[in-house]
Amino acid sequence: xxxxxxxxxxxxxxxxxxxxxxxxxxxxxxxxxxxxxxxxxxxxxxxxxxxxxxxxxxxxxxxxxxxxxxxxxxxxxxxxxxxxxxxxxxxxxxxxxxxxxxxxxxxxxxxxxxxxxxxxxxxxxxxxxxxxxxxxxxxxxxxxxxxxxxxxxxxxxxxxxxxxxxxxxxxxxxxxxxxxxxxxxxxxxxxxxxxxxxxxxxxxxxxxxxxxxxxxxxxxxxxxxxxx
Numbered sequence: 001x002x003x004x005x006x007x008x009x010x011x012x013x014x015x016x017x018x019x020x021x022x023x024x025x026x027x028x029x030x031x032x033x034x035x036x037x038x039x040x041x042x043x044x045x046x047x048x049x050x051x052x053x054x055x056x057x058x059x060x061x062x063x064x065x066x067x068x069x070x071x072x073x074x075x076x077x078x079x080x081x082x083x084x085x086x087x088x089x090x091x092x093x094x095x096x097x098x099x100x101x102x103x104x105x106x107x108x109x110x111x112x113x114x115x116x117x118x119x120x121x122x123x124x125x126x127x128x129x130x131x132x133x134x135x136x137x138x139x140x141x142x143x144x145x146x147x148x149x150x151x152x153x154x155x156x157x158x159x160x161x162x163x164x165x166x167x168x169x170x171x172x173x174x175x176x177x178x179x180x181x182x183x184x185x186x187x188x189x190x191x192x193x194x195x196x197x198x199x200x201x202x203x204x205x206x207x208x209x210x211x212x213x214x215x216x217x218x219x220x221x222x223x224x225x226x227x228x
C-alpha cells in the first residue's frame with residue numbers, strides 16, 4: 001500500500017507545484033487547457049503503455065507472481081493514480097472555467113477503469129494491470145490529434161484517427177483482451193495463491209467493460225472520419 005501513497009502524494013504535489021509556477025507566469029490556462037493537458041495525457045498514456053510492453057514477457061513468465069510481485073504492484077498503483085489525478089484535473093479545469101464542460105464519456109471511462117483496478121487490487125493479481133496498461137497505447141496520439149485538428153491539418157488528423165482504430169482492433173481486441181483472459185484463467189488454475197480467487201463476476205465485468213469501451217471507440221473513430 002506504500003506504493004500507492006508515495007506515488008499519489010508525489011504526483012499531487014508535483015501537479016500543485018507546477019500549477020503554482022505556471023499560474024505565476026500567466027500560462028496557467030495554456031497548460032491545463034484542452035490542447036495542453038491532452039498532450040500531457042497522451043504522453044502519460046504512452047509512458048504507461050511502453051512500460052507494459054517492456055514487462056510483457058515478465059508477466060507471461062511469472063504467472064504466479066513469484067519474482068515480480070512488487071514490480072507489478074508498483075505499476076498497478078501508478079496506473080491507478082493516473083486515473084485519480086486525471087479525474088481531479090478534469091474537475092479542476094471545470095471549476096476554473098478553463099473548459100466549458102466535463103467530458104462525461106472520458107469521466108465514465110475513468111470510473112470504469114478504477115472499478116476494474118480495485119477488483120484487481122482486492123485479488124492481488126497485479127500482473128493483470130500490466131497487461132491492461134497496453135490498452136493506453138491507443139491514447140498516445142489523442143492529444144496530437146486534437147493539435148492537428150486545431151491547425152486544420154486533415155492529413156495528420158486522419159493518420160491519428162486510423163492509428164487509434166487499428167490499435168483498438170488489432171492490438172486491443174485481437175491481442176490484448178484474449179491475452180488478459182488467458183492470463184487470468186492460468187493464474188486461477190495453476191497458482192496456489194489464486195486458485196480460490198476465480199470470480200465469475202470479475203470475468204463478466206471485464207467482458208461488459210471491454211464490449212462497451214471498444215464499441216464506443218470504434219464508433220467515435222468512424223464518426224470522426226466522416227466529419228473530415
